[in-house]
Amino acid sequence: GEDVEQSLFLSVREGDSSVINCTYTDSSSTYLYWYKQEPGAGLQLLTYIFSNMDMKQDQRLTVLLNKKDKHLSLRIADTQTGDSAIYFCAEALGGQNFVFGPGTRLSVLP
């Protein structure tokens, strides 16, 4: 079946690293994504990783994929108040199907 799970809340202090975790169930996923949603706005694609990769780094963002455990994480280095948002993990299965997790609300404390 298709199911993507995330913790619903995460709080970190400004300047610390944030790690948002995600687990998925379908091993046939081709791509896995992280989206950011700021209040009242649509979803912004942050980064994605192909399922045959273990890690992808893009400036302050690091994505780690453990395909054996079906675990995806997003690490944000030097977290800033502007990083406060909801972060969605998503997997792309075959065809048109994108499955999204419930989102993790990241709060950055001063």
Next chain:
Amino acid sequence: SQTIHQWPATLVQPVGSPLSLECTVEGTSNPNLYWYRQAAGRGLQLLFYSVGIGQISSEVPQNLSASRPQDRQFILSSKKLLLSDSGFYLCAHRDPGDYEQYFGPGTRLTVT
């Protein structure tokens, strides 16, 4: 570059009234188009997707319908709104053969 528009941005409608939300995409041809609903504090639920003009697939049975009258236009409709139709409606597009899905700014619908 590609741009995706949605309107209206916000909408308050009474129960039983009709609904029409519009999504248009610029800068691409023959995109795959999607309608999602995000209930308050929850994740995204895929409602409909379309791979071409007049081609609509529904993911969940519901009170809503979708149409694609033009290549880059996707419309979400209802004949009679229910209270449970309240939510944040997001349109998204993806180019065929591409793995990135891009979202519009969303429409917040409140049914009273």
